[in-house]
Amino acid sequence: MAKVLVVDDSATVRNEVSTFLTGNGIQCVVANDGQDGLKKVQSDSDIKLVISDVNMPVMDGLTMVEKIRGELNNSALNVIMLTTESNPKMKERGKSAGVKGWIVKPFNGDAVVGSIKKLLG
Amino acid sequence: MLVSIRKKLIVKVNTILISSFLAILAVIVVLSYLDSQTQLSRVTEFIRSSLVAKAQTLVINNSFALKGMAEDNAFTAVQELVSTTVQRDLDITYGIFMDIDNVAWVSAAANGDEVDVTSGEELTDENSLWVSELEEFDYRDVEYNGGRVIEFASPVIVDDEILGFIRYGVSTEALVIALSEENNRSTQLLIRTLAILLAFNAIAVLVGAYLVRKMAWGITKPIGLLNSEAEVIASGNYDSKVEVDSNDEIGQLAVNFETMRVVVKKKIEDLAKINLAGENLAKITVQQKAFEEVLLALKSQCGASLVEVILNKDGVWSLAYDNTGQDSISDISKQLTIKGEYGRQIHFFEDVKTELGVSSADSTAALIVPLKDNAKLLGFIVLSGSDGNLHFNESDMEFCQSLARLLVITLNKITMMEVIEEQNRTLEAKVEERTAELQEKTNDILSMMQNMHQGLFTIMPNENIHHEYAAHCETIFGTKDIAGRNFMDLLFKEATLGSNELDQISTAANALLGEDEMMWDFNSHLLTTEYERVRSDKTSQYIELDWDPIILEGVIDKIMVTVRDVTNLRALQAEAEQQKIELEIIGHILSISEKDFESFINTSFEFIEKCEWLIKDNKSRDLDVVASLFRNMHTVKGNARTYGFTHITDSVHEVETTYDSIRKDESVPWDQEQLLSELEQARNDILRYQRISEEQLGRGKSGSNSGGIIIDENALQGVVNAFEKLKSMQMPDDVIKALTASYKLLESVNGRSLDDVLENVKKSANSISKELGKPSPDIAVNDGGVLFTTKSEDTLVNVFNHLIRNSLDHGLEKPEIRESLGKPPVGNIAIEARTSGSDVSLVIYDDGKGLPINKLRSKVSESKGQKIADALSVHEIANTIFESGTSTASEVTNVSGRGVGMEAVKAFIKGVGGDIKINLHEQKPAEEGFCMFEVEVVLPRNFYHEAPEWIKKSA
Incomplete structure (x- = not known):
């Protein structure tokens, strides 16, 4: 069954x-x-959508997306960035890394369930 | 590399000539040589045979001569004979006689003129041995002194005894010399012959070469001429005539060449004409002009006095063009259309009279050129004239065909162009129409943008505002600086929103523009929809925003923002809200007595004041103080709740909750300021009640009443009771009338008829019926002269709302069912008020299907068991509808059917001291399992005023 991977350094x-x-x-x-x-992502092929924070320790979200596309050679996986800031430079980087879009925090669940289900297919 | 035919001819013929002479020469040489050799050998053979014959004779003679000499051993005689013989004959080289023992008696050799004689030696040479074996004459070739000789030998036999051998060597030298001479002679002869032959040869070759050259020249000269003519033609000049005077094949070739030149020249001229016609036709867009052009070309080619174009239009032959302007088809053409098959190919009629049966003075000949589009015959061209001015030959065939083809193509092109032009015109018209529509729409939109009373603009991907925006934006934001401005700057520069919220809006917009449309779902909730703005004059402005994405190919291209200035609306809303609250408060105040209200206000203020002092006196938390604060506010809240003063309870409850949390939770801080502010809010709420009581109701202020009086209910009741006592008194009618009027006036202050009370219920029955898809019922209310007290109105409305709803939903059938049962389509509901003793009964019944007794019984049987159910009377079963969970409706409707209704109604009526029950009308006809019934509601005396009997009578 299709899964969503939530990547965020904040447990909350x-x-x-x-x-x-x-x-x-x-x-x-x-x-x-x-x-x-x-x-x-590498070990679980059921992951069909990644919702990821941008700023994180060890490896930030955009670098992760770039590695998913590059190292894992996975261009089909949908990735949505969860962020508090969005600027043209980040958007540009996200676009070239094949990011589906940006969700600005706070996350408003109700509006997005349908869309997420659609993305999961 | 070009090698001329002449050169080739000369070289070839000369080569043949010379090589044949050489071959003949060689044959002669070989034959001569062979002949001389044969001659030589024959001569050699002849000489040799004569030599042999001579020598044989000599030797045999000698052998006879020697017989006696040898017998006598006449040694000298033998020597004499032999040497003499050698000496005499020049041909003899040597002569030998040897005895049987091979001892030479004589061996003479010719040495020039001398004869050298030796004897006495035994001969042992090979030749001598060969001789010693002989028994008769023989000869053979031997070697002698380096030359070749023939040795002739014969034994000398006496009486069969061989006494010796005579031997002579005859030289062949003379023979060889003779032969060599002969050979030389014949060789010389051969050389001479060859020399003569060679001389003849040379002469013959020279003469031959000359003749060949001359002949080659004669043959190749016309070819060269023809070639140079061909070069001229090849260079594109077809005008120079080919003239070669030769009576052979070349001459013929030249004639054909000239014919070809003429034909090609004509074809080229034809082609030029066709090209010119083609060029002209390409520019022509009108049929008539195309005909003119083609016919002009045809006329120039073939002559003709009359030209016509006949076209077949939908099976009818019609004249499309002629050069006479007569507008009628000529006789020739008529005849051709009748004999349709002539139109299939180009045909020249040399004599129209015999071939077509048309006689005309001007036209004795006619040329018909069909116009074909693939296999389809469109029509034909007719050229006619006298034999003199109309001419046609095979070479004109292609020209005419080409022109006909060109004409067909042009006609098709013109037709096509007309179609295209028509389409273009339609297209242009459509484009114009659309442009006009678009213009109109644009104008409409612009006009809307100019005149609409709300702001509207779009945010472009760079977050700036598009230059086309609704003019009202300028009014709302008080600036003309809108186009191209950052939307955040325009919308929120003066907004009272916090920086965090602003950042969220800006970030959300950034995360939306240019992104997948799905992002709208994720982020649009962050775009604020209302906010306050402080204008330059420090006044507040309330703005409402609608955000909508403009999607282009799945991507949010722009964001459309609708802006409304709701400042005035807000003010009105606030005012309306205020008024609503005020009205509610008025209701609250009026629901209790003035005295109670005053006491509530006073005590409440006292408690609040106490609280205020307690808070002010204590800088920190003191549990006793908090407890007393809580108690105070709890009392205020309790009082407010008792009276239903909902606009006080909220704030008071809040204060009480704060105190409670301070009391229970040490972590809640003792914030004097905060506490006082909360208390102030509560005080204000109470003050509002007081203010409304004073200002709106004029209470608490002397002399402020106007327009009416307040009648105490008890006092009124007293007056009404007093009327009761008057009934035994005899009074004049006038008095009764006055009293009745007075009574009614008083009653009307405090009571209303059932009809009046249920007016709204009846109205709502209509809308419920509509909902159920049934016509509005006739509701007949018989109030029985009973006036209900104001207090009872709510109860009546609640109860009858419910009962009527039940009746509409479960009782009255749909009109079609009613009609099938013989009932009027519109249902009837009757409500009657009846007084009995101190109570009033209100009865409601309808002409629906009645109560489902059987169903109710099985319900009871389900819940309590068959036995109990069977034991109950019909009346008792009917009254189970007041028990919990009894609904027989198989379908739960919006109106009723959840099985709690009647139970609640009963509980409610019991609560006000009344009762409710079912009375069955078993005598009325009803469906199987059903029973007609009425619901009787009994209300206590305090619900109504009953007019005294005498008043009722007089009324």
Whole structure:
């Protein structure tokens, strides 16, 4: 079954997002940082969508996306960035890394369940 | 590399000539040589045979001569004979006689003129041995002194005894010399013959070469001429005539060449004409002009006095063009259309009279050129004239065909152009129409943008505002600096929003613009929809915003923002809200007595004042103080709740909660300022009640009443009771009338008829019926002269709302069912008020299907068991509808059917001291399992005023 990978160094955000998604019948796995996320993506082919923070220790979110595309050679995986800031420079980097879009925090669950389910197929 | 035919001819013929002479020469030489050799050998053979014959004779003679000499051993005689013989004959080289023992008696050799004789030696040479074996004459070739000789030998036999051998060597030298002479002679002869032959040869070759050269020249000269003519033609000049005077094949070739030149020249001229016609036709867009052009070319080629174009239009032959302007088809053409098959190919009629049966003075000949589009015959061209001015030959065939093809192509092109032009015109018209529509729409939009009374603009990907925006934006924001400005700057520069919220809006917009449309779902909730703005004059402005994405190919291209200035609306809303609250408060105040209200206000203020002092006196938390604060506010809250003063309870409850949390939770701080401010809010809420009581109701202020009086209910009741006592008194009618009027006036202050009370209920019955898809019922209310007290109105409304709803939903059938049962389509509901003793009964019944007794019984049986159910009377079963969970409706509707209704109604009525029950009308006809019934509501005396009997009578 298709899963969502939630990558955030903040346990609060991880819990909030994953609890919400699980409550709406969407399976979830979590990762603490980009490095962790990259490993999970590599090992779990059920992950069909990644919702990731940008600023994280060890490896930031955008670097993770770039590595998913580059090292893992996975161009099909949908990635949505969860962020508090969005500027043209970041957007540009995200676009070239194939980021599907940006969710600005705070995460408003109700509006996005349908879209997330659509992305999971 | 070009090698001329002449050169080739000369070289070839000369080569043949010379080589044949050489071959003949060689044959002659070989034959001469062979002949001389044969001659030589024959001569050699002849000489040799005559030599042999001579020598044989000599030797045999000698052998006879020697017989006696040898017998006599006449040694000298033998020597004499032999040497003489050698000496005499020049041909004899040597002569030998040897005895049987091979001892030479004589061995004479010719040595020039001398004869050298030796004897006495035994001969042992090979030749001598060969001789010693002979028994008769023989000869053979031998070597002698380096030359060749023939040795002739014969034994000398006497009486069969060989006494010796005579031997002579005859030289062949003379023979050889003779032969060599002969050979030389014949060789010389051969050389001479060859020399003569060579001389003849040379002469013959020279003469031959000359003749060959001359002949080659004669042959190649016309070819050269023809070649140079061909070069001229090849260079593109077809005008120079080919003239070669030769009676052979070359001459013929030249004639053909000239014919070809003429034909090619004509074809080229034809081609030029066709090209010119083609060029002209390409520019022509009108059919008539195309005909003119083609016919002009045809006329120039073939002559003709009359030209016509006949076209077949939908099976009818019609004249499309002619050069006479007669507008009628000529006889020739008529005849051609009748004999349709002539139109299939180009045909020249040399004599139209015999071939077509048309006689005309001007036109004796006619040329018909069909116009074909692939296999389809469109029509034909007719050229006619007298034999003199109309001419046609095979070489004109292609020209005419080409022109006909050109004309067909041009006609098709013109047709096509007309179609295209028509389409273009349609297209242009459509484009114009669309442009106009677009212009109109644009104008409309611009006009809307100019005149709409709300702000509207779009945010471009760079977060700036698009230059086309609704003019009202300028009014709202008080600036003309809008186009191209950053939307955050325009919208929120003077906003009272916090920086965090502003940052969220800006970030969200950034995360939306240019991104997947899905992002709208994720982020649009961050875009604020209302905010306050402080204008330059320090006044507040309230703005409402709508944000909508403009999607282009799945991507948010722009964001459309609708801006409304809701400042005035807000003010009105606030005012309306205020008024609503005030009205509610008025209701609250009026619901209790003035005295109670005053006492509530006074005590409340006292408690609040106490609290205020307690808070002010204590800089830190003191549990006793908090406890007393809590108690005070709890009392205020309790009082407010008792009276239903909901606009006080909220704030008081809040204060009480704060005190409670301070009391229970040490971590809650003792914040004097905060506490006082909360208390102030509560005080204000109470003050509002007091203010409304004074200002709106004029209470608490003497002399402020106007327009009416307040009648105490008890006092009124007293007056009403007093009327009761008057009934035994005899009074004049006038008095009764006055009293009745007075009574009614008083009653009307405090009571209303059932009809009036249920007016709204009846209205709502109509809308419920509509909801149920049934017509509005006729509701007949018989108030029985009973006036209900104001207090009872709510109860009546609640109860009858419910009962009527039940009746509409479960009782009255749909009109079609009603009609099938013989009932009027519109249902009837009757409500009657009846007084009995101290109570009033209100009865409601309808002409629906009645109560489902059987169903109710099975319900009871389900819940309590068959036995109990069977034991109950019909009346008791009917009254189970007041028990919990009894609804027989198989379908839960919006209106009723959840099985709690009647139970609640009963509980409610019991609560006000009344009762409710079902009375069955078993005598009325009803469906199987159903029973007609009425619901009787009994209300206590305090619900109504009943007019005294005497007043009722007089009324």
